[in-house]
Amino acid sequence: MTKILLVDDEASIRNMMRMTLELDGYQVLVAENGPTALKIFRETSPDVVLLDVRLPGIDGIEVLSRIKAIDADAEVVIITGHGDMDMAVEALRKEASNFLAKPVSEELLGLSIKRSLEKIALRNKLKQYTRNLETLVREANVELEKAYQFRENIIENCPDALVCIRKGGEIIIFNSAAERLLGYKKHEVIGKMNIVSIYPQGVAKQIMKLMRSNDLGGPGILQKREATLIDKWGKEIPVSISAAILYDSGQESGSVGVFTDIREKLKLEKQLLRSEKLSSLGKLSAGIAHEINQPLTGVLTFAHLLLRKYKGDERTRKDLETIVRETTRIRGIVQGILDFARETRMQKKPYRIEKVLDQTLEIIVHQQRFFGIALEKDYDPSIPEIVVDSNLMEQVFMNIILNALDAMDGTGTLRVTTRLRDQWAEVSFQDSGHGMPEEILDKIFDPFFTTKDSTEGMGMGLGLAVSYGIVRGHNGDIQVTSKPGEGTTFTLRLPVGEAATEGPPPGYNLD
Ligand SMILES: Nc1ncnc2c1ncn2[C@@H]1O[C@H](COP(=O)(O)OP(=O)(O)OP(=O)(O)O)[C@@H](O)[C@H]1O
Numbered sequence: 001m002t003k004i005l006l007v008d009d010e011a012s013i014r015n016m017m018r019m020t021l022e023l024d025g026y027q028v029l030v031a032e033n034g035p036t037a038l039k040i041f042r043e044t045s046p047d048v049v050l051l052d053v054r055l056p057g058i059d060g061i062e063v064l065s066r067i068k069a070i071d072a073d074a075e076v077v078i079i080t081g082h083g084d085m086d087m088a089v090e091a092l093r094k095e096a097s098n099f100l101a102k103p104v105s106e107e108l109l110g111l112s113i114k115r116s117l118e119k120i121a122l123r124n125k126l127k128q129y130t131r132n133l134e135t136l137v138r139e140a141n142v143e144l145e146k147a148y149q150f151r152e153n154i155i156e157n158c159p160d161a162l163v164c165i166r167k168g169g170e171i172i173i174f175n176s177a178a179e180r181l182l183g184y185k186k187h188e189v190i191g192k193m194n195i196v197s198i199y200p201q202g203v204a205k206q207i208m209k210l211m212r213s214n215d216l217g218g219p220g221i222l223q224k225r226e227a228t229l230i231d232k233w234g235k236e237i238p239v240s241i242s243a244a245i246l247y248d249s250g251q252e253s254g255s256v257g258v259f260t261d262i263r264e265k266l267k268l269e270k271q272l273l274r275s276e277k278l279s280s281l282g283k284l285s286a287g288i289a290h291e292i293n294q295p296l297t298g299v300l301t302f303a304h305l306l307l308r309k310y311k312g313d314e315r316t317r318k319d320l321e322t323i324v325r326e327t328t329r330i331r332g333i334v335q336g337i338l339d340f341a342r343e344t345r346m347q348k349k350p351y352r353i354e355k356v357l358d359q360t361l362e363i364i365v366h367q368q369r370f371f372g373i374a375l376e377k378d379y380d381p382s383i384p385e386i387v388v389d390s391n392l393m394e395q396v397f398m399n400i401i402l403n404a405l406d407a408m409d410g411t412g413t414l415r416v417t418t419r420l421r422d423q424w425a426e427v428s429f430q431d432s433g434h435g436m437p438e439e440i441l442d443k444i445f446d447p448f449f450t451t452k453d454s455t456e457g458m459g460m461g462l463g464l465a466v467s468y469g470i471v472r473g474h475n476g477d478i479q480v481t482s483k484p485g486e487g488t489t490f491t492l493r494l495p496v497g498e499a500a501t502e503g504p505p506p507g508y509n510l511d
């Protein structure tokens with residue numbers, strides 16, 4: 001119900017107006033002076049105040065001021081007597097809603113209150129509208145923020161490195177994968193580094209040129225091209241790059257590049273190539289060796305026979321001895337080739353890898369070539385038993401150790417380490433020998449590649465090819481790091497547990 005506060009010091013006016021208003025359906029509160037009016041106002045918050053301008057004590061203007069101080073939107077209608085025009089003007093200045101002159105006609109009173117109530121309704125509507133508008137704006141902001149966050153998330157969690165630059169090369173986006181790939185943190189790069197510094201010299205320019213040309217994917221686009229990046233520490237990282245120029249109202253404004261690390265892919269390709277090479281070479285050489293073997297055995301048997309029976313001069317005997325020696329050497333080589341290419345089913349059983357290692361070392365440490373060498377062992381006891389063909393694995397270890405001894409030439413340290421890393425048992429042989437340059441490192445697994453003088457019957461260049469085939473047959477791999485003058489480390493990785501499955505190694509499988 002609409003509440004009206006009626007303030008007048010004259011009881012007769014109060015009563016008369018009260019009756020009229022109550023008849024019109026309003027709830028009427030009355031006060032005969034300022035302080036009572038303010039008290040009621042505070043306690044009941046009436047919708048409209050009808051305020052006589054002349055009151056004893058604090059006058060109507062003052063009461064109006066105080067009401068407005070409590071609620072600036074309060075609807076106060078001033079009632080003036082004859083000759084109170086100045087006060088009426090003053091009241092309007094102080095934001096009274098309206099004024100009525102005494103004697104107040106019923107009609108004007110009703111109209112005035114109605115207008116005040118309409119004003120209140122309008123104001124409330126306006127307030128509601130503003131509130132709705134505010135909510136809408138807030139919601140739109142949240143949506144906008146969400147959309148922005150969503151886009152940020154996509155960029156940030158993209159598994160490939162994503163880098164965005166402004167025209168001129170300043171880096172403005174550098175996601176987490178880019179951080180991982182290149183080693184820089186966002187804050188070191190964004191707004192501080194130019195794209196040219198993550199490429200080798202001149203490459204950034206070439207890439208922009210390609211992107212603007214029609215060649216690879218059309219103008220403005222560069223599709224999957226292999227390139228090299230330079231990381232924080234100056235290391236070269238091979239990547240596949242896709243990029244696009246960004247346009248703003250038809251004008252070039254920057255570009256975006258996505259980089260995929262292809263180190264693992266290149267490694268696998270190299271491995272595959274090596275396996276294929278081994279396999280085809282294995283087939284070819286096994287065929288030849290097989291053909292040579294039979295007549296060779298004949299030559300050797302008869303040469304031996306001749307030597308035993310020969311009673312003639314010393315010179316001819318020496319010649320015969322040479323024939324036997326050289327033929328024996330050829331047989332050794334042929335045997336090596338057959339070993340390399342043989343089709344053997346591996347006999348795998350669970351072994352402790354350090355036991356296989358120790359058995360191999362036991363054979364070699366007592367030989368003279370090991371005397372000047374310090375042997376250091378560092379075994380990881382947490383490696384479980386792994387499934388291997390122990391004879392073949394001994395052969396692998398032996399090949400690698402013999403190579404290390406050759407490289408150290410009588411003095412140095414051989415460090416044998418085992419480690420459990422994820423689901424892999426790692427066995428490393430680190431020697432302090434002469435090491436190898438990059439050109440040699442690339443070829444050491446090739447069959448018949450050797451830098452050794454093979455007149456002694458050794459150094460056929462098969463040791464590592466054979467070893468590699470055996471390790472691949474165990475689903476493992478061999479990695480090498482080497483520096484000329486500093487030494488070499490061979491690291492074998494063999495799968496632990498289920499990953500070790502049965503099967504002949506590549507190069508062994510000759511069907
Ligand atoms: N630990 C090492 N330090 C330096 N060079 C090495 C080492 N291991 C291997 N190499 C290089 O790799 C080449 C190939 O090794 P691989 O064992 O396959 O053949 P080889 O030792 O020459 O001959 P084979 O093993 O058949 O007697 C070697 O000739 C040598 O140049």
Ligand SMILES: [Mg+2]
Pocket residue numbers: 399402403462463464
């Ligand atoms: Mg060797």
